Amino acid sequence: xxxxxxxxxxxxxxxxxxxxxxxxxxxxxxxxxxxxxxxxxxxxxxxxxxxxxxxxxxxxxxxxxxxxxxxxxxxxxxxxxxxxxxxxxxxxxxxxxxxxxxxxxxxxxxxxxxxxxxxxxxxxxxxxxxxxxxxxxxxxxxxxxxxxxxxxxxxxxxxxxxxxxxxxxxx
Numbered sequence: 001x002x003x004x005x006x007x008x009x010x011x012x013x014x015x016x017x018x019x020x021x022x023x024x025x026x027x028x029x030x031x032x033x034x035x036x037x038x039x040x041x042x043x044x045x046x047x048x049x050x051x052x053x054x055x056x057x058x059x060x061x062x063x064x065x066x067x068x069x070x071x072x073x074x075x076x077x078x079x080x081x082x083x084x085x086x087x088x089x090x091x092x093x094x095x096x097x098x099x100x101x102x103x104x105x106x107x108x109x110x111x112x113x114x115x116x117x118x119x120x121x122x123x124x125x126x127x128x129x130x131x132x133x134x135x136x137x138x139x140x141x142x143x144x145x146x147x148x149x150x151x152x153x154x155x156x157x158x159x160x161x162x163x164x165x166x167x168x169x170x171x
Contacts, residue, residue, distance in 0.1 A: 001065035008034060009045075009062050009072050013099050014055075015092045022090040023082070023127070024049045025102060026058060028072060040131035044100055047075055048123050050082055080124040084108050087149065089142055093135075100131040101138040105145065 005012075011029040028045040035043045049055045054075060061074045085108055092102035105128045112126055120128045132138040 003063055003065055004072055005062040008069055018090050044131050046129055048127055080126045101135055102131055103138055104129045
């Protein structure tokens, strides 16, 4: 019996959390015959992982023999176990050359309804994510997102990167 890890999810890469309060990602490079417009950049299927237990559960799901191949959507519709009062925009550098740059935004409950009204799909009930070919496209996207949010309300921003915390600012 085929396993997702041998076929659909054969090429995959783990992106560790950039900071302790952000999730990790498992990004699947979907084989050419199964790619499509609903995938990030037409080929990548990112999966949001909040805990080590979820990572283990996902790997077991991908390795399980099955009669029919299915989407690796084990965690996609599971509600987030993380809660936040603030919007968290995280950037994920590709751990290996040739993989996409990722942006994940975790929306607090008070923003989820309005984000859905704007047509944003929410993974796990509170996340939006985007993939980019390069760092500059990611920078542009995140700057546009912050600018769009700043037009709607006053924002208090704090840029956090691994090992470095910048002074807060306002937009």
